[in-house]
Amino acid sequence: MxxxxxxxxxxxxxxxxxxxGVAAIIVLLAVAPQFLSAGAVDRMTALFIYVxxxxxxxxxxxxxxxxxxxxxxxxxxxxxxxxxxxNAGLNPFVSLFVAAVIVGAVSWxxxxxxxRLKNGEFAIGMWxxxxxxxxxxxxxxxxxxxxxxxxxxxxxxxxxxxxxxIYWLALASMTxxxxxxxxxxxxSTGAAIxxxxxxxxxxxxxxxxVTGTKRLLFVLAAFGIGIAGALWLASATTFQPKxxxxxxxxxxxxxxxxxxxxxxxxxxxLGALLFFLIETWFGGTGVWYLIGLGATALAFSLLLPxxxxxxxxxxxxxxxxxxxxxxxxxSGTAGPTGETALPASITTxxxxx
Amino acid sequence: xxxQIVQGILLxxxxxxxxxxxxFMFSVMRIINLAHGSxxxxxxxALWLLASRFHIPPFYGLAIxxxxxxxxxxxxxxxxxxxxxxxxxLLPILTTFGLAIVIDNFLFEQFGADTRSLAPFIGSLSYDSxxxxxxxxxxKLAVIIFVAAVILLGGLQxxxxxxxLGRSIRATSEDPDTAGLVGVDARRAxxxxxxxxxxxxxxxxxxxxxxxxxxxxxxxxxxxxxxEAAVIGGAGSLWSTLIGGIVLALxxxxxxxxxxxGFLIGGHVAFLIVLFIRxxxxxxxxxxxxxxxxxxxx
Numbered sequence: 001m002x003x004x005x006x007x008x009x010x011x012x013x014x015x016x017x018x019x020x021g022v023a024a025i026i027v028l029l030a031v032a033p034q035f036l037s038a039g040a041v042d043r044m045t046a047l048f049i050y051v052x053x054x055x056x057x058x059x060x061x062x063x064x065x066x067x068x069x070x071x072x073x074x075x076x077x078x079x080x081x082x083x084x085x086x087n088a089g090l091n092p093f094v095s096l097f098v099a100a101v102i103v104g105a106v107s108w109x110x111x112x113x114x115x116r117l118k119n120g121e122f123a124i125g126m127w128x129x130x131x132x133x134x135x136x137x138x139x140x141x142x143x144x145x146x147x148x149x150x151x152x153x154x155x156x157x158x159x160x161x162x163x164x165x166i167y168w169l170a171l172a173s174m175t176x177x178x179x180x181x182x183x184x185x186x187x188s189t190g191a192a193i194x195x196x197x198x199x200x201x202x203x204x205x206x207x208x209x210v211t212g213t214k215r216l217l218f219v220l221a222a223f224g225i226g227i228a229g230a231l232w233l234a235s236a237t238t239f240q241p242k243x244x245x246x247x248x249x250x251x252x253x254x255x256x257x258x259x260x261x262x263x264x265x266x267x268x269x270l271g272a273l274l275f276f277l278i279e280t281w282f283g284g285t286g287v288w289y290l291i292g293l294g295a296t297a298l299a300f301s302l303l304l305p306x307x308x309x310x311x312x313x314x315x316x317x318x319x320x321x322x323x324x325x326x327x328x329x330x331s332g333t334a335g336p337t338g339e340t341a342l343p344a345s346i347t348t349x350x351x352x353x
Numbered sequence: 354x355x356x357q358i359v360q361g362i363l364l365x366x367x368x369x370x371x372x373x374x375x376x377f378m379f380s381v382m383r384i385i386n387l388a389h390g391s392x393x394x395x396x397x398x399a400l401w402l403l404a405s406r407f408h409i410p411p412f413y414g415l416a417i418x419x420x421x422x423x424x425x426x427x428x429x430x431x432x433x434x435x436x437x438x439x440x441x442x443l444l445p446i447l448t449t450f451g452l453a454i455v456i457d458n459f460l461f462e463q464f465g466a467d468t469r470s471l472a473p474f475i476g477s478l479s480y481d482s483x484x485x486x487x488x489x490x491x492x493k494l495a496v497i498i499f500v501a502a503v504i505l506l507g508g509l510q511x512x513x514x515x516x517x518l519g520r521s522i523r524a525t526s527e528d529p530d531t532a533g534l535v536g537v538d539a540r541r542a543x544x545x546x547x548x549x550x551x552x553x554x555x556x557x558x559x560x561x562x563x564x565x566x567x568x569x570x571x572x573x574x575x576x577x578x579x580x581e582a583a584v585i586g587g588a589g590s591l592w593s594t595l596i597g598g599i600v601l602a603l604x605x606x607x608x609x610x611x612x613x614x615g616f617l618i619g620g621h622v623a624f625l626i627v628l629f630i631r632x633x634x635x636x637x638x639x640x641x642x643x644x645x646x647x648x649x650x651x
Contacts, residue, residue: 067446069387113625116632119442120385123450124580125628131577132621139614247573251454254447287462294454301447302433305440 018320029171033164041167045235047276048170049228050256052177054268054275056224057253059181062263063193064217065200067119069250070126073133074222076245077103078229080137083151083239087142092153093165096230103226104219111218115211127247134245148240151233166234173231177224178269184220185265185323189213197263248290255293258300261307266320270309356489361606363491365582365599366499367564371557371575372582373506373594374550379583381526381546383442384434387449389554390576391456396422396558397471397567398460404474411471411559419555426551430544453572460569471562479563498560502598505553506591512549522546574617581624587631600627 033041053075061067081102085095110129117125138145154162184190192213195203204210233239252275260271282289304311375389386392396418403414429452437448472479481493513519524532525542533539561567561575578601586597601620608619 061443065443067443069446069450113629113632120379120387120446121584123446124385124387124576127573128577128581128621128624131574132618132625135614135618135621139612251450254450258447287458290458291455291462294451294458296451298433298448298451298455301440301444301451302436305437305444 015320026171026175030168033167038160038163041163042235043276043280045163045167045170045231047272048167048174049231049235050252050272050276051174051269052170052224052228052231053249053253054256054260054272055178055181055265056221056228057250058257058260058262058265058268059217059224060221062257062268063185063197064214064221065197066115066214066218067123068126069123069247069254070128070130071221071225071253072245072247072249073126073130074103074107074225075229075232075249076130076137076241077106077133078226079233079239079244080140080143080241081226082230082233083149084140084142086151086153092151092234093169096169096234097227099230100223100226103229104223107219107222108215110222111215115214115218130245130247134241137241137245143239143241146240146242148238148243150238154234154237163235166231169234170231173227177227180220182265182323184216189216190323193217251290251293251297255297257307258297258305259307261309261311261313262305264307264309264313265323266313267307267309271307274308355487357606357610358603359485359489359491360495361603362599363495363499364602364605365595366495366502367557367560368578368582368598368601369586369595370498370502370505370553370560370598372579372586372598373502373509373591374553374557375576375579376583376586376594377509377553377591378547378550381522382430382434382438382543384438384445384449385580386429386434386550387446387576388453388456388572389449389579390574391453391460391572392422392425392551393554393558393561393575394567394569394572395456395460396555397562398464398469398569400471400559400562401469401474404471411474411563415556415559418559419552422551422555423548426548426554427544429551430547431540434547435540435543453576457570457572464569466568468566468568469562470566471559472564475563494564498564501556501560502595505556506595509549509553510591518542518545578620581620584631585624585627587627 029044032044036044057068057071060071078099081099082092082095085098086092090098114122114125114129137143143149157165185193192203192208195206195208196210196213200210229244233244256271256275257268258271259274260269261267278293279289282292300307306314371390371393375386378389379385399418399421400411400414403409403417404411409417433448433452434445437444475494478494478497482490483493483496484490511519513523521532521537522542522545524535524537525539525546529539532542557575557579561571582598582601583594584597585600586593586595601623604623605616605620608615608617608622611619
């Protein structure tokens with residue numbers, strides 16, 4: 001009965017408009033410091049760092065199926081290596097990125113080891129790695145134990161140059177990391193990544209290189225979180241191991257991704273935005289704020305595990321930044337579930353991305 | 354040196370105690386409870402509250418706190434874990450992590466940042482010791498904790514092998530669907546297992562409070578100790594958890610000897626070495642590191 005063959009498309013009209021919208025937003029953000037107060041610029045820098053953290057944790061957990069509660073290790077190491085490099089005489093801004101490259105390199109041997117663990121064992125194994133890295137960094141005399149130190153070499157720049165440079169570096173890092181992730185998910189690796197996310201064993205059985213793909217995500221996430229840690233150090237200037245190696249960073253990442261929508265590209269960004277707003281409004285309430293974050297994450301994992309964006313996507317078929325494929329059936333054909341006579345305009349939401 | 358070895362072995366008893374609940378729950382339900390350490394600290398705070406506010410000594414306070422922990426375990430399984438386990442293997446990690454954050458910060462809100470101890474409420478027991486041959490002094494409390502761990506592990510083993518309820522828990526842990534076919538109520542078995550696990554956590558929390566100090570954020574460290582001891586001990590019987598605890602404690606003792614800040618590092622490094630050896634010699638990672646055979650090898 002089917003006369004017209006199904007159409008396979010990579011995006012919708014909305015996603016093409018969204019693509020233009022994203023470009024416009026990035027341009028606007030790049031010129032925004034002209035119109036923002038110093039405090040607002042700092043807050044926006046924090047937002048960019050949150051987006052990086054959420055996107056990287058989502059890449060690992062949402063796509064790679066690797067839930068880690070030790071990602072603070074890369075955040076802390078990013079800051080630590082930046083301190084070390086700057087102390088050795090490298091330009092502080094350059095050392096931020098060299099530090100992230102080192103973090104990515106360090107994460108490679110860790111991945112050889114940790115990726116053999118599964119689920120909860122991986123999660124908590126990473127926590128052990130984070131605890132160990134924290135203790136080892138404390139042994140470094142430069143850091144002076146928990147007293148910490150600061151990125152003194154940044155002081156040669158005056159406050160406003162420093163603020164603006166860090167803002168632009170954070171914006172550029174966020175944009176670049178999101179673009180890399182987007183490209184990765186849209187390319188042939190993306191198909192492998194989504195196959196692993198949906199069913200690891202089945203993916204392996206059709207020839208997907210499961211471990212290699214996971215390792216790629218692991219190293220990417222380590223590198224990205226390393227940049228985030230180094231940027232955080234640049235904007236805060238002080239380095240106290242306890243703050244940077246705190247499990248609270250992973251708690252933030254989990255909150256953002258769970259609320260926004262785990263395994264959806266847009267969800268992580270939405271989650272970071274929501275987290276940023278919640279922090280702005282309730283961050284001052286101290287411990288109740290943290291209880292609220294934990295309780296919200298708990299509630300989402302129980303009641304709405306697909307998160308806000310995942311739920312919206314499922315219900316309305318929205319795609320803004322489409323990384324997958326979707327099949328649109330021509331009018332009057334049978335749906336894949338065997339239901340006939342679908343209304344002409346209905347698109348089936350077979351795609352899961 | 355022999356003195357430190359003896360102390361290390363006794364400390365291993367505590368680690369075995371806190372580890373056995375974690376590996377027990379993992380064996381039965383395939384869930385690693387990331388709130389494990391926080392729940393132990395919750396129990397320690399409950400005992401501290403009873404002792405300081407209502408003048409109930411910790412050992413009597415256990416009569417109130419342990420049943421409460423059993424109820425918490427039952428409710429945890431029924432209302433949180435059962436539901437999140439349906440969403441796949443990853444969701445319970447997030448759920449229990451969220452729970453840990455809530456518990457830690459709730460304790461902070463209630464009790465503040467001060468470190469507490471149950472030692473002032475157990476009289477001379479906290480510092481009494483026996484002199485063993487070779488002028489080795491062993492704390493009475495350390496011996497009590499070690500003996501409690503041995504009794505608990507042995508009792509748990511007996512319960513799992515000799516009682517009907519224990520057998521149904523083992524059946525559920527082997528294969529919940531088949532167990533269901535032969536009339537085992539898997540939901541009930543899981544809830545009972547969670548309740549038992551939380552009783553061991555409650556006891557571990559009590560001993561944590563008596564032998565050392567604790568604060569609202571101490572849960573994470575205890576969780577790592579429990580995990581490390583369980584993984585080092587490996588998949589054997591519950592007794593291997595005791596070996597794991599002792600190895601962890603001895604590694605920490607050795608670490609502290611090498612460097613003043615080496616206590617924790619020693620434990621983490623020992624854990625990673627054992628993990629490395631086990632992953633590359635037996636491929637156990639594929640089946641799960643914490644998986645215990647909960648009964649006699651048949």
